[in-house]
Amino acid sequence: MRVMVRGLLALAGLLLGTAAWADSQYKLLVFSIPNKYHYEYIPVARDSLEHLAKLHAFEMQWTNDPKTFEGDLKQYAAVMFLNTPGEELNPAQRAAFEAYMRGGGNAIIVHRAAITPPGVWPWYERLVGRRFVIHPMLQTAVVTKADPGFPATFGLPDRWIWSDEYYVTSNPYQVAITPVLRVDERSYDPTKIWPGQHAEPMGPDHPVAWFHSYEKGRVFVTLLGHNVEMYRDPHYLDQLMGGIYWAATGRGEAR
Template sequence: MFTLGITLLGLAAASPALAMNVSNVLIYSYTAGFRHDSIPTAVAEMTRRGPDYGINFVNTEDMTMLTDEYFSQFDAMLLLSNTDEVFDAQARVAFQNYLDNGGNVVGVHAATDCMLNFTTMERTLGTQFAYHPEFTNATMIVADPSHPSTAGLPPRWRVQDEIYNFNHDPRALGAVVVLTADETSYVDTGDRSPAQGSPHPIAWYQERLKGSNSTGPVGRSWYTGLGHAAAAWKDDVFMGHIFGGITYVLASNTTRAMNPSATVGSLGPSYTPPPPAPTTTLDSPNSSAVRVLGGLSLIGSILVSSCLLVLHMA
């Protein structure tokens, strides 16, 4: 009885969180063309929420900072709604070297509208921006609910955003699309090219980003076309989408946050994430499994108490 009680009680205990290194992520938000008003809010919200994920964000819009030495500190680079020519010749070389050394890349919204004559950028992000209809309400469809960037989303996710169209299908470069747009849920009078593929891609990832020239370890990339408005960056569901993409690329095992033999990335202190919050409660209408587990634990506790009482009386 004593052993049974301890085992049942142990079933309800939370598993200990695994320690990892703090990851350094560079947010590069320089724009040479159209500038989104949401950029300051996006930087502030990612920076504020970063410690909850063991991420230290650094933001710069100084192109001259983009050198081999500077890039070598970061486990990922996040391209935040950049437009037009945001790399000079030195930055292009340093960015390519970073990719070749195992660096990871996240692209958000207008990032596909920068460096349009730089093949490495197109291959890294998967495609290039073509156009978008007016800011609108639209329905996104989760194509892969198992991916970290979509795991917290409803199967059909209603958003208010600019729904991007692209010049090419990112799937042609081996990208896996995790979020698509329901084209019947909004109005688009533009000349949408069939070359972007169907269903309409909105967010995707590359397990080995195609912009690298390395034959060894290659980092990951993840991109989302959403994120136009500042309000999105205040929304917990949208931020779960963003941080899911960031944490996915950081788990590539090609930078120092996860791999001490890597040549780029942070050498920061250890970080232990908090245990996951319960998704159901004993009062939830969908919590029968939780109630059963709680009942088993209660039975175990009663059995333990009974054994102790018998031993005391003996």
């Protein structure tokens, strides 16, 4: 009998130890709705983010339901808008997200999520930090590190060959951002666009990823991530994980 009790106690201790080891460091909400231009990436991106969550010991909740914003957002260290702009939220859900950020919440904005109709939700435009203007055709270019001390750059080469839609942006609200990555416009044609449209280069200061403080929280933005294969690419995922880590914890900067 005593042997059985000892065995049960040892098993209980092992299970408790395993549970403690498996505790997550923080919780991330990923908001991703299929839309006209971005939907094929969803199963691949979800699988890759779930792998990152297991690898880096954080909990991820994936949702395509805006009603999630009517629940308790305080449980999340950060909210990721993955190719899904804030305009998908109704007024009450927008107010809830604003309250979350004012309470110290944090945000990660990925690619299409940075595009929202001008003036529809100015607060969200300021959160993003830049307003989308237009983008040339998808092209291969050289992306460079603007801030090698920021975690989103740690897994990247100094000059990174990458193919994407390099968004042209403006700054109507004069938001101060810290660029993390820039695209070298000499390495592609920033005017190459569809008939009937017109694109102008931005010049040497063409950020494609950045961070800043907003309300009482942290915001990481990457404009990269157009097609499905990107969500399998180790460099792209290193960049995304660095942004998640910083946004959720505020740690990792090498200064």
